[in-house]
Amino acid sequence: MKAIGFRQSLPIEAAESFFEFDLEKPSPEGYDLLVKISAIAVNPVDYKIRQNAAKDTVLDSPKVIGWDAVGTVEAVGDKTSKFKVGDQVYYAGDLTRSGCNAEFQLVDERIVGRKPNNLSDAEAAAIPLTALTAWESLFDRIKIGPKADRGKTVLILAGAGGVGSIGIQIAKQVAGLTVIATASRPESQAWCKQFGADFVVNHHHLKAELEKIGHPQVDYILDFVNINAYWETAVELIKPQGHIVSITGSSDPLNLSLLKTKSVSFSWEFMYTRSMYNTPDIEKQHEILNTVADLLEDGTFKTTLSTTLSGFSVENLKKAHQMQESGKTIGKTVIKF
Incomplete structure (x- = not known):
């Protein structure tokens, strides 16, 4: 599968700040869903981790980041009960695992919600984190x-x-x-x-x-x-x-x-606490995302999407990071696959 990552923490303008590479498509086990991703959002946490994860070193293998994704469940682990193959989902992921800057991603179903039916993939990707x-x-x-x-x-x-x-x-x-x-x-x-x-x-x-x-x-x-x-x-x-x-x-x-x-x-407040420490109430994030989906569907909430970039590419990922680093973005920036 196609993925975009980095080996060094470089200025976003640098040629190797992000690069495309092939990664083996993973298989889900336990509570994991394998999600085929259709849209991702870029947040300040993305550029902060890119700037600091490999500051004084060169990583042996590329690091894939990204938190905020929408996609379709392609396979499920043996402990899953909340979703089935074909379900559309949205989630913010887990800081300790490989991110959503890839065509497929494994994510624990207990931190995943159902995608709001009335939103496009890009509109929904703006929401979870x-x-x-x-x-x-x-x-x-x-x-x-x-x-x-x-x-x-x-x-x-x-x-x-x-x-x-x-x-x-x-x-x-x-x-x-x-x-x-x-x-x-x-x-x-x-x-x-x-x-x-x-x-x-x-x-x-x-x-x-x-x-x-x-x-x-x-x-x-x-x-x-x-x-x-x-x-x-x-x-x-x-x-x-x-x-x-x-x-x-x-x-x-x-x-x-x-x-x-x-x-x-x-x-x-640290959104990743529940997933990072596998807290007893980790499933609360699944519940919150489903509640938010209900509120988006009944018109109580509106998507916060402001900018959509079309195409999962190094160029668009760099552009999205540049926008976040400017500190002047309004709402959310999404890349549609």
């Missing part, structure tokens, strides 16, 4: 109660990004929160409004803009961009007994003692 991340941030980390917490305020940092785009919809339509998203450019502000943000504020003047809309402090903050850049501001903006969630990691230690007097909670 970001939906899981935003859903887990709200309901597994903060533990939002849609009835008890209805109307409370959430500040979403980077509202027009991939996670922010679906996060706005989940926070508004499922959690029932008052959603404040950050965006600075007119097109990114319009994008956030399109998905249901109650307010859109410029992150360059965050405190002043929150004051202006009558929400100088918020109940929850979801950091989908850079926790180090916003940490002291977030500490100031969060209400007493509020909750901050970050997905971005921290290059420097965070001073958690700044949260003490407000009794504020802080959580990391």
Whole structure:
């Protein structure tokens, strides 16, 4: 089967930053599905791993990355029960396994959902990683109660990004929160409004803009961009007994003692935790993706696809990585096979 990978962490412009090669088609065992892939999405995690996985070395065999795929089940392992050959599925995969930048991929069915029937392959590929991340941030980390917490305020940092785009919809339509998203450019502000943000504020003047809309402090903050850049501001903006969630990691230690007097909670969200550690509740991701599929089919949610590149090629994969590295993409970028 055709695959695209790398042996060294090189600038995306370099000739060998990605290259095409042949790989033996794998066979599923246990809980695995063998999926024939029809579309993939590219996320910031893709370029970050490409830049760091082989920084000071040359790998013996090419590394295949990629997380977010849509495809058709071609074969199933002996422990599977959720899907059969011919089913269309979507998923975000497992960081510890070979990725979806290939014609076929093995994936544990417990982290796979049924593809939404009303979406094209490209529209569906835009959803899994970001939906899981935003859903887990709200309901597994903060533990939002849609009835008890209805109307409370959430500040979403980077509202027009991939996670922010679906996060706005989940926070508004499922959690029932008052959603404040950050965006600075007119097109990114319009994008956030399109998905249901109650307010859109410029992150360059965050405190002043929150004051202006009558929400100088918020109940929850979801950091989908850079926790180090916003940490002291977030500490100031969060209400007493509020909750901050970050997905971005921290290059420097965070001073958690700044949260003490407000009794504020802080959580990391890492979408790959369940698959990486085979947690007892790993099947929750299957359930979340199926719930999201239902909400897409009934019109509650809309796809966050913004750019489609046609053809699974080195050229398109490089282009998608360049777009992500720019930090200016809106919504999701998908490659259709």
